[in-house]
Structure formats: structure tokens, C-alpha cells
Amino acid sequence: MRVLCLGLVLLLVASTPLRADQPMVAAAAQAAAAGDYAAAVRDYEQVLNRDGFSAPVLFNLGNAWLRLGKPARAILDYERALVLAPRSPAIEANLTAARQRAGLAPEAISPWLTAARYFSFDSYIWAALAAVWLLCGALVLLCLNGVARRLARPLILVAALTLCVSADAAVLCWSDLYRAVVIQGPAILHLAPAPSAAASGGLREGEVVWLQDRYSGFVFVRTADGHGGWVSDAAAVPVRASRP
Amino acid sequence: MKSAVRHWRLSCVAALVGLLALSAGPAVAASHVTATLDPPSFSVTESAELTITVSGDEDAVPLIPRVSGLIINPDGQSSQVRQVNGAVTAIFARTYRVTANHEGAFTIPPIQVGNLTTPSLTVHVGAAGTASRPRTGGAAPDSDRDSSAAVAKTLRESMPTMKVVLPKGRLYVGELVPIQIKAYFREGVGARADGPLAAVGDAFTVSGLDKRATQTQEAIGGVTYNVLTWNSVLGALKSGDYPVALELPLTLTIQVPAADLDMASRLRALFGTRAPGAFMDDSVFGGLFGRAVQKSVTLKTDLTPVTVQPLPAADRPANFSGAVGQFQVTSELTPAAGAVGDPLTFKLTITGKGNLSRVSSDALQNSAQWRVYRAESKVTADDDSGLQGFKTFSQPVVPLQAGQLELPGLSFSYFDPEAERYVTRETPSVKVRVTPGAGATPAASALPAGPLTSAVQAEDGDALAPDVSVTGGHTATLESPVLRPWFIASAVTPLVLMLCAVTLIRRHQLRLGDAALVLHAARLAAVRINLESMAAALNRGDPTAFFTAARHALQEKLADMRQLSTAPLSAEDDAEIQAILAMAEKAIYAGENPGPEMLRTWQRRILTQMDRLEAIA
Numbered sequence: 107m108r109v110l111c112l113g114l115v116l117l118l119v120a121s122t123p124l125r126a127d128q129p130m131v132a133a134a135a136q137a138a139a140a141g142d143y144a145a146a147v148r149d150y151e152q153v154l155n156r157d158g159f160s161a162p163v164l165f166n167l168g169n170a171w172l173r174l175g176k177p178a179r180a181i182l183d184y185e186r187a188l189v190l191a192p193r194s195p196a197i198e199a200n201l202t203a204a205r206q207r208a209g210l211a212p213e214a215i216s217p218w219l220t221a222a223r224y225f226s227f228d229s230y231i232w233a234a235l236a237a238v239w240l241l242c243g244a245l246v247l248l249c250l251n252g253v254a255r256r257l258a259r260p261l262i263l264v265a266a267l268t269l270c271v272s273a274d275a276a277v278l279c280w281s282d283l284y285r286a287v288v289i290q291g292p293a294i295l296h297l298a299p300a301p302s303a304a305a306s307g308g309l310r311e312g313e314v315v316w317l318q319d320r321y322s323g324f325v326f327v328r329t330a331d332g333h334g335g336w337v338s339d340a341a342a343v344p345v346r347a348s349r350p
Numbered sequence: 351m352k353s354a355v356r357h358w359r360l361s362c363v364a365a366l367v368g369l370l371a372l373s374a375g376p377a378v379a380a381s382h383v384t385a386t387l388d389p390p391s392f393s394v395t396e397s398a399e400l401t402i403t404v405s406g407d408e409d410a411v412p413l414i415p416r417v418s419g420l421i422i423n424p425d426g427q428s429s430q431v432r433q434v435n436g437a438v439t440a441i442f443a444r445t446y447r448v449t450a451n452h453e454g455a456f457t458i459p460p461i462q463v464g465n466l467t468t469p470s471l472t473v474h475v476g477a478a479g480t481a482s483r484p485r486t487g488g489a490a491p492d493s494d495r496d497s498s499a500a501v502a503k504t505l506r507e508s509m510p511t512m513k514v515v516l517p518k519g520r521l522y523v524g525e526l527v528p529i530q531i532k533a534y535f536r537e538g539v540g541a542r543a544d545g546p547l548a549a550v551g552d553a554f555t556v557s558g559l560d561k562r563a564t565q566t567q568e569a570i571g572g573v574t575y576n577v578l579t580w581n582s583v584l585g586a587l588k589s590g591d592y593p594v595a596l597e598l599p600l601t602l603t604i605q606v607p608a609a610d611l612d613m614a615s616r617l618r619a620l621f622g623t624r625a626p627g628a629f630m631d632d633s634v635f636g637g638l639f640g641r642a643v644q645k646s647v648t649l650k651t652d653l654t655p656v657t658v659q660p661l662p663a664a665d666r667p668a669n670f671s672g673a674v675g676q677f678q679v680t681s682e683l684t685p686a687a688g689a690v691g692d693p694l695t696f697k698l699t700i701t702g703k704g705n706l707s708r709v710s711s712d713a714l715q716n717s718a719q720w721r722v723y724r725a726e727s728k729v730t731a732d733d734d735s736g737l738q739g740f741k742t743f744s745q746p747v748v749p750l751q752a753g754q755l756e757l758p759g760l761s762f763s764y765f766d767p768e769a770e771r772y773v774t775r776e777t778p779s780v781k782v783r784v785t786p787g788a789g790a791t792p793a794a795s796a797l798p799a800g801p802l803t804s805a806v807q808a809e810d811g812d813a814l815a816p817d818v819s820v821t822g823g824h825t826a827t828l829e830s831p832v833l834r835p836w837f838i839a840s841a842v843t844p845l846v847l848m849l850c851a852v853t854l855i856r857r858h859q860l861r862l863g864d865a866a867l868v869l870h871a872a873r874l875a876a877v878r879i880n881l882e883s884m885a886a887a888l889n890r891g892d893p894t895a896f897f898t899a900a901r902h903a904l905q906e907k908l909a910d911m912r913q914l915s916t917a918p919l920s921a922e923d924d925a926e927i928q929a930i931l932a933m934a935e936k937a938i939y940a941g942e943n944p945g946p947e948m949l950r951t952w953q954r955r956i957l958t959q960m961d962r963l964e965a966i967a
């Protein structure tokens with residue numbers, strides 16, 4: 107009983123929104139309102155480092171970077187905010203503005219991918235996982251007789267449809283897992299993962315690339331137009347980072 | 351002896367394999383680059399082909415230098431991999447089309463390809479009409495001279511024409527009309543565009559010229575033409591009488607009849623004539639029967655006169671911004687209600703046919719009730735030509751007071767060229783129910799609820815959606831769980847559980863469907879019931895019921911044992927069973943009552959015998 111009570115208390119503590127960051131968020135917002143964007147950036151980054159990723163904090167941080175004249179960093183933060191809040195018109199509008207300021211052309215996205223990005227990638231995989239559980243349960247029910255068997259057929263239909271749609275969408279969005287933003291540009295694309303290797307091209311600051319390999323301080327990236335090469339891993343930062 | 355021969359053969363095979371391995375050598379050959387110009391001299395009306403070939407492991411894009419007087423445009427590329435004696439060589443060839451602005455001698459400086467450079471090339475460009483030196487393996491110059499008359503005649507007959515199809519000859523300034531541009535090519539004439547279709551002059555704009563043309567065939571005067579058609583939109587820029595003129599630079603490939611060409615020139619034509627990527631390219635097969643001649647021309651349309659009228663000054667509305675066409679206007683506010691401080695979006699949509707880019711409208715203004723931000727506009731075309739579509743003006747507005755507020759209607763004016771008059775359309779005013787706010791500032795809204803469909807002007811004047819109030823939780827990582835081991839395990843677990851459950855259920859069902867198993871279970875149940883009856887009869891002191899139950903239990907047990915095992919009974923078991931059955935006969939049919947103590951003894955003997963039968967089974 108004591109263990110159960112302790113577990114409930116821990117669960118409540120874990121689920122309660124942390125409010126410790128509010129003073130720092132307020133300070134960051136005041137700094138941004140006063141035009142001190144460097145201070146706003148510093149405060150928002152501290153909030154992220156302490157409490158983790160948050161779409162509003164990332165959005166405000168992107169705004170501060172953009173007003174500081176760092177569109178590449180703003181693009182990175184907007185991209186990260188879109189992972190947490192897909193389809194947010196405010197984020198998309200500011201991301202477009204940041205790309206314009208970075209001198210980048212609008213990203214060409216196929217209609218299928220646009221439709222697939224209606225929900226986040228994680229939503230799709232959770233839906234697919236739930237569908238797998240439901241499908242397996244329904245298949246077990248199908249082996250039984252009576253009401254369970256009759257119930258199994260619609261459940262299988264629903265689960266199979268959910269699984270198909272979510273799996274297809276997840277496959278379409280799969281490349282988004284490896285998106286990265288060039289924050290130090292112009293960066294040189296090397297033919298091999300070494301600073302002395304011959305250059306095969308260049309990357310513009312704020313350009314979105316896709317990470318494909320990693321070796322000794324270098325990452326192999328591929329650009330939207332299909333060019334590939336090795337670049338310093340400090341230059342291309344993944345959107346889906348493990349920590350702030 | 352046989353063993354020795356086999357050993358010798360194996361030694362030979364091993365030696366051969368070793369020699370082959372040694373001869374394979376290094377896998378990749380050294381890189382080198384070559385540049386060739388074909389032909390090395392040509393006239394200003396002709397072009398030459400510059401080919402840069404890189405072999406080895408270098409795949410950098412050549413850096414083509416600028417040469418004054420020469421135009422060098424990319425024309426194509428190819429790659430191949432060769433393996434000779436195990437040495438792998440990759441060959442990349444890029445071709446460029448070289449034309450000259452004027453005659454003279456030009457030098458193309460060394461071309462850098464990665465770490466390699468080509469030698470410089472010298473180009474001699476003669477005056478128009480000067481015969482060029484032969485292409486490598488190309489058509490023979492002797493044949494050119496011999497058949498110059500035939501070539502000139504064929505060129506004249508094969509020259510394509512181009513025309514513009516206009517729906518009407520009178521336009522208003524700013525009016526857009528759909529047009530068709532048609533280029534007619536005789537059959538057998540190959541053509542490659544050397545540049546985009548372009549309008550000449552500044553009286554008109556022609557949009558959509560960069561789009562792909564559709565190709566059809568038309569028969570005119572008994573001659574079949576291949577027709578390229580561009581659908582485009584013509585816009586009048588200034589008033590007056592102006593011709594509509596367009597031009598298209600082309601390189602034509604024309605087949606000259608082979609009547610006066612010798613076989614050698616035909617063969618050279620066969621292997622030398624090249625027109626990569628050309629429309630209706632038949633140079634290879636054409637070379638079998640004649641000679642292909644390439645010619646650079648600029649195709650021009652006939653001068654189609656158009657009268658452009660100025661827009662009438664009379665009755666011109668004050669808010670007229672130059673929109674010409676036919677339009678409709680609608681407005682909406684989203685969301686339709688809100689609280690003080692909540693940003694709402696007023697959207698004005700102008701739909702119709704005409705110069706949407708010139709469409710503009712009055713904008714909402716700041717008032718005591720409303721704080722208004724800069725409007726953003728977006729044009730969306732319904733068709734490829736851009737003639738029809740809609741333009742949306744999105745203007746963020748923030749209510750400053752609670753209560754029933756009203757956004758005033760807006761007006762929009764345009765000139766209708768069909769009706770030849772100005773038209774003004776107005777939107778109705780919008781009533782909004784505004785509730786008292788929770789003290790939120792206009793610049794702070796939550797991200798998910800923010801209806802900011804367009805950029806909002808922030809306090810410092812930039813066109814960014816403003817900062818939002820920080821609500822909601824945080825997440826420690828943005829990495830997707832899809833690649834985590836626990837996620838994969840949670841996806842595999844239901845499959846394993848399902849397989850186990852299905853296996854168990856099917857096994858149970860199989861057992862239910864097995865007649866032997868069912869009989870076995872029934873007999874065991876009968877044995878159990880009879881033993882219970884036997885015990886109850888013992889307690890009652892009813893020897894008849896006791897032995898009836900005992901006999902049935904023993905019979906069921908024996909039958910079950912015979913089903914499960916074919917092992918014979920021992921003589922001792924057989925005798926004991928016979929004794930029990932004989933006693934049962936006496937008790938049931940002869941009314942013998944052995945007494946309570948003997949019944950208990952018989953019960954022990956019966957149970958012992960049952961256990962022995964169970965052991966045998």
C-alpha cells in the first residue's frame with residue numbers, strides 16, 4: 107500500500123507542469139520586448155537546457171535569433187518547433203521569413219509529403235503501434251467463438267486501415283528524421299571526411315540537408331538537389347536533437 | 351598415375367589464377383582530361399561542339415572561362431565505366447555549344463576540371479556564309495561545295511515559321527488576354543531551342559513563355575508540319591498601336607537530299623551528324639540517305655498589329671489601382687468571435703480573371719475599437735497561364751474593447767474591358783462579439799490557438815509573427831522513439847503474444863475436436879462420478895449401490911486403459927478384477943451383504959486396483 111501511495115505521488119509530481127522556468131521565461135520575454143535579443147536568446151537557451159524542448163520557447167528563441175540577424179539559427183529553432191507543433195501557421199510564416207532572409211529558395215515539397223506532414227511523425231508511429239496491438243488482439247478474438255468473433259472483424263478492419271495510413275505517412279516522413287540545418291555557412295562539402303580533402307561543393311547558411319553518415323567529426327550530408335559530401339559536424343546541426 | 355596427372359592439372363590452374371590476379375593490377379587508372387572543339391573553325395551563323403572528357407576518378411564540374419565574343423552553353427553530359435584487364439576507368443563527358451558574336455580568332459583558355467586543366471583551344475570564326483572546316487567524321491566539305499545550291503534550296507524550303515494567335519485586336523492598358531504562339535516545322539527538320547521564347551519591345555508583356563510547348567501535326571497546303579504551341583497570356587503595358595513580336599533562337603538540323611553526294615560523304619554524315627536532345631532528331635537515320643546541315647536561326651513571329659487604348663479618365667474611382675478584368679470580392683473574419691487582446695484575421699478575397707497582380711484594396715485602419723496590423727497579400731492562380739485566380743489579403747486585427755464591435759466594409763474598384771466601364775464592389779461590415787479578455791497582451795498568444803495565417807507586423811516593424819506566451823510542457827528530446835529498442839520491443843511484443851494466444855486457442859480447439867480425447871475425458875469423468883457414488887453408498891450402508899458404482903467405475907477405467915494402452919494385464923491384476931466383479935455380481939443380483947467393515951475393505955481393494963490400472967495406462 108505504501109509503495110502504491112508513493113508511486114501515485116511520484117506520478118502526480120511528474121505530471122505537474124514545471125513552473126520553475128517561468129521567471130526566466132518572463133525575463134526572456136521582457137528582454138525581447140525591450141529589444142535586447144541577445145539576452146533573450148541567452149535566457150531562452152537556459153530554459154531549454156534546463157527543462158527540455160518546448161515549441162513556444164523554440165519559437166520565441168527563433169524570433170530572437172532572427173531579429174539578431176542570425177537566420178540560420180532561427181531556421182533551426184523554427185524547424186524544431188515544427189516537430190513539436192506541426193502545422194502551426196505562425197511558425198511556418200516565420201520560418202518562411204527566415205528562409206527569405208537567409209536568401210534561400212522556398213523548399214519544394216511534394217503534395218504527398220505535405221499531406222503526410224499534417225500530423226507529426228511521432229503521432230504516426232504511435233498510431234501504428236496502437237494499431238498493431240489492436241490488430242493482434244482482434245486476431246486473437248477471431249480465433250474465439252460467439253460475440254468475440256463478430257467483434258473481431260470490424261476491429262481488424264479499423265486496425266488494418268489505421269496501420270496502413272500511419273505506416274505510409276511515417277514512411278513518407280521518414281527522411282524528416284535526418285533533417286539538419288547548416289548553421290555555419292558557407293560550409294565546404296568535402297569528398298572525404300578530412301579537412302584536407304578536396305571540396306565538392308558548398309552549403310549555404312540556413313540550408314536544410316539530410317544527415318546520412320558520421321565519421322570522426324564529420325557528417326555526410328545530402329542536399330535537396332542531390333549533392334552529397336562530408337562537412338564538419340559543427341556546421342550541420344540535426345533538427346531532431348537528442349538534447350537542447 | 352592418375353593422381354599425378356590430377357595434381358599437375360591443379361598446379362596449372364593455380365598458376366593461371368595467380369597470373370590473372372597479378373595482371374589485374376591497380377583497380378583505378380590515373381585521371382586525365384581532354385578538350386576538343388568540333389569543328390575547330392566555323393562561321394558566325396554556325397556553332398561548334400566543345401567536348402570535355404575526364405577519365406579516372408575525377409568528377410568535378412568544369413569551370414568554363416568567359417571568352418569575349420564567344421557564347422559557351424552546356425549542351426549535355428554522359429558517363430561510362432570501362433574495365434580493361436581489371437582496371438576500372440570512369441569517363442565523364444560534358445558537351446557545350448559554342449557560338450560567336452562576331453568573326454575572328456578566339457582562344458579558349460585552359461579549362462579547370464577539379465585538379466586538372468585542359469590545354470587552351472584556338473577557335474577561328476569566319477564571316478556568315480563561310481564554309482566551316484569539316485566536323486570530325488562529319489559531313490564532307492567537298493560535298494558542301496558540290497551541293498551548295500541544293501543545300502540553299504533545302505534550307506529555304508525548310509525554314510520554319512511562327513505566328514501569334516490573338517483573340518482580339520483592341521486591348522486596354524493593363525488588360526490580359528490569352529494568346530497562342532505557334533511554330534511550324536516541316537517534317538524532317540530537327541530543331542533545338544538555343545534560348546527561351548521572348549517578347550520583343552516594351553509595349554507588351556508575355557508570361558508563361560518558359561513553359562513546355564505542346565507538339566501537334568497540321569497539314570497546310572498538302573504539306574505536313576510539326577507544330578509547337580505555347581499557350582500564354584499577353585498583357586498590354588502602354589497605349590498606342592504596336593505590333594506583337596516574339597522571337598525564338600533555334601538550331602535547325604535539315605536533311606539535304608543525297609542525290610549528288612558520294613558514299614564516303616554519306617558515311618561521314620552517318621557517323622558525324624549529331625544533334626543531341628533535338629526535337630525530331632533523325633540525324634542518324636537521315637545520314638543514311640543524305641547529309642544533315644545545322645543552322646542557327648532566330649525565328650520571329652509575323653508582326654501582328656494591336657491597338658492598345660488608355661483607360662478612360664472619366665468616372666475613374668478614387669481607389670482604382672489599375673485592376674483590369676472581371677472580379678468578385680468576399681470577406682470573412684476568423685475566428686468569428688474572440689476576447690479582448692485576441693488576434694483575429696480579417697481576410698479579403700478577390701476572385702476573377704485579369705491582372706491579379708495589380709489588384710489592391712482598401713485596408714482596415716486603426717481605431718478606438720481595433721488595433722490593425724499590416725495586411726499581407728497572396729495571389730493564387732487557378733490555371734497555368736495565371737489569367738484566372740484569386741488574391742487574398744490577410745490582415746491581423748486585435749479587438750481593444752469588449753462588446754458588439756463592427757469591422758467596416760471595404761471597397762474595391764476595377765475596370766471591366768468587356769463592359770468598358772469602371773466597377774466598384776464593396777464588402778459588408780462584419781459584426782463581432784468580443785468578450786472581456788484575461789489580460790493578455792495583443793502580442794502574446796498561445797501557439798496552438800493562434801489564428802495567425804499570415805505574418806504580423808511586430809512592435810519593431812519586422813514582418814514576423816510575434817512571440818507567444820510560453821505554456822505547455824517540455825520534452826527532453828526531439829529524437830523519435832521509433833529507433834529506440836523499447837519501442838521496437840513494444841511493437842514485437844503483441845505479435846509474440848498473439849502467436850502464443852492463437853497457438854493455445856488452436857490447441858484447445860483441436861483437443862475439443864479429437865473424439866478419442868473427448869471419450870477419454872468422458873470416461874475419466876464417469877470414473878470420478880462412480881467413485882463418488884461408491885463412497886456415498888458406503889456411508890449409507892447400501893452394498894448394492896456400492897458395488898453397482900464400483901463395477902461401473904472399474905469398467906470405465908478398464909475401457910479407458912484399453913484405449914490408451916495395449917499392454918496386457920498381469921495375472922494378479924486380472925484375478926483381482928475378476929474377484930471384484932464376482933463380488934459385485936453377488937451383491938447386485940444375489941443380495942449378498944458383506945457388512946460395513948468388508949465394504950471398506952472392498953473400497954480399498956477397488957481403489958488400489960484403480961491406481962494399478964492408472965499406472966498401466
